[in-house]
Amino acid sequence: MPKKPFNWWLLTKMVVGGGAVIIGGPAFVMWVSPTDEELVKKYNPELQKRSREGRYEREKEFDDFVMRLKEYSKSNKPIWAVQKDEESKAKEAEAKIKAEKQSVLDEVRLRKAALRREAGLPVESSDSK
Template structure:
């Protein structure tokens, strides 16, 4: 057998694997619609209800990534900074609510003592 025939077989086998493998997988893989049809009705209903919410969450996340990428910092640092800011805001709200509750209790205590 000559080398040309051998190389032809090698190239043909390689092309068969490189092109034929993914084509075969794509041929046997069910489409998203076929998979949804196989769901039971409860899952179909839940999937339909949550689809828009998940799409909106994904869009929000992509927009945040775009915003973070405009920063001169790394995306990870920008994301952590935003998370830290959110935590600080939540802590400030909790502290304010605690202070309001304390003030209300003091006022109620004063009213109770003043009436007795």
């Protein structure tokens, strides 16, 4: 039985077609997609102003988020477990700070009342601020 000749034309069509899909598809998408600057230019002036004002904060927040994720990934525990632990530690620290502030405020109120008593002035009730 004679051997069939190799179909070079079919291989050429396959390579050209595959290249068009693999390279041309993403190139077409990049060509028709607007850049960030083009999108911002289409905003009304008020939105452009708000976007420019909040840009630094958003970038800083994102950078902080990425840095925290990198720190979380160093642990052997899953990221969400480490994140939950960090959130609980932050809540505890916030509660501690709040309690310290409250104790300082109470101390200031007591000192103020003592000074008023020493001066012979009427002491204000704790309900009024």
